[in-house]
Amino acid sequence: MEKMETVVKGKPEALCATFDRKEGSDKQTTHYCPGCGHGRVHKLIAEALSDMGLGDKTVFISPVGCSVFAYYYMNTGNVQAPHGRAPAVATGVSRANPNSIVISYQGDGDLAAIGTAEILHAANRGEHLSVFFINNAIYGMTGGQMAPTTLLGQKTQTTPRGRSAMNEGHPIRMAEIIATLEAPIYVERTSCTDTKGIMKTRKAIRKAIKLQSEKKGFTFVEILTACPTGWKKTPSDSIKWIQNELEPYFKPGVYKDVSDKAEPLHRPEMIMDSEEIFKSLGLKKGKTPSSSAAAVEEKRIKIAGFGGQGALTAGVMMATAGMNEGLNVSWIPSYGPEMRGGTANCSVIVSSKRIGNPLVRNPNILIAMNGPSLDAFENDVVQGGTIVVNSSLIERKLSRSDVKAVYVPLTDIAAKVGLKAAANSVALGVFLGLENIFSREGIYEVLKTSLKKKDALEINIKAVNAGFEFAKTL
């Protein structure tokens, strides 16, 4: 038995019935100009999502350009990305929610100019995304400036005499570029023009979304669309212009399709459980109660030396040990571009109270591991503060008398325990000896997590002890 049933084909479910997110009184129509290609492509994507029942698990990433407001219309999850960064945002969404369908929807200015790096690398990593690249050869939203895909000779606001290869280079063919990469599984360019072109576009969009739903990898569909306003043409003439001018240069076709052979790719499951994350990082959850009964006055410490002396590392250890003790801590490094030989310093604050500014301009403790560091920071130390001078490398005495001077041959002591490079651990020991803030065991624990080699660990523990003992003799 067969029966006739009335079918109504209207706005797909994956488009909002009324555009309530849109500003102004008109919640029924889009903000797009008459004859704009965006509306057509929105509808095709929404139709595909609705037909496949994927609307509820889709996150639509809108770019910067006219389609910046795509979230007014798409009845899906939405994130609006900074200019050109849609594939990077989409990567994050896709990795965090591996079962979602993520669509990066971008124009030519967004994808092929400011976002060239993001699209190439997202494609090269084979992210589970469907990228729909709306190519209308112009910057529409900003008023019709030249885009990377603007044709040679095409007049725009910024190429009033027509684009010239000599001055602006050639239009970029993105589908071809993406197709050269190893990871993408499906790359096609279609032309959203007449019924035939629209149907090919529809097919390509559906294929890309279906492949993503099967977890097969990165898909890219470039769609030639009309911008009648930017081109200063009627909608009808715009369609003809795509067919006569754009298509010969940006030839529609499948540029890569290995989707038949592509196996579903499953990335390792992410740890989304906070207990597991704390465990794997070796952290204790929650606020650690302070072990010392006495409140610690805010200690503002600056450790400075030449690159390679371990000034920054000593600061990290100090801050980490303080954190483990349940104190508030901060650490900020400051260094030049050199890995070795330049000067480096860090600001460390340890306090029972909350820390305001983590930057230490006027330390109450300065550890100067070499001459230039002492020259640079001696005068910044507050009256009554302490300056630890590495007397192995610094021959001069302090020029101030209103601070406590502690001369310690840090490098020589380190050499004596077996490793000159452990001068920073000696400095830590001296600090602990002078300022009874937290226990030596706390520092050992921190050393254990950062030094995997047993020999190095032992030497550094010895160095801390040697520094501590030295400070106690003062």
Next chain:
Amino acid sequence: MENKLPAVEISLNECKGCALCIESCPQTVLSLSAPFNKLGYQYAIYAGSGCTGCDACYYACPEPGAITIIKQKKVKM
């Protein structure tokens, strides 16, 4: 009513008069109105008969909610 299907319905105040549906229609049963709608555009109108339900205008229309196609489809019972 039933013998008039398939039919195309155009939402008067969603049409921006780009006329792409008119160009796409193989049956030439769509045309542009003389009056203007609330948005200030002349809008597409259906002649009232001759629609074959091919969906060409539906896909040609850039305004997602402006065109609705109503047709009858055989379904197995």
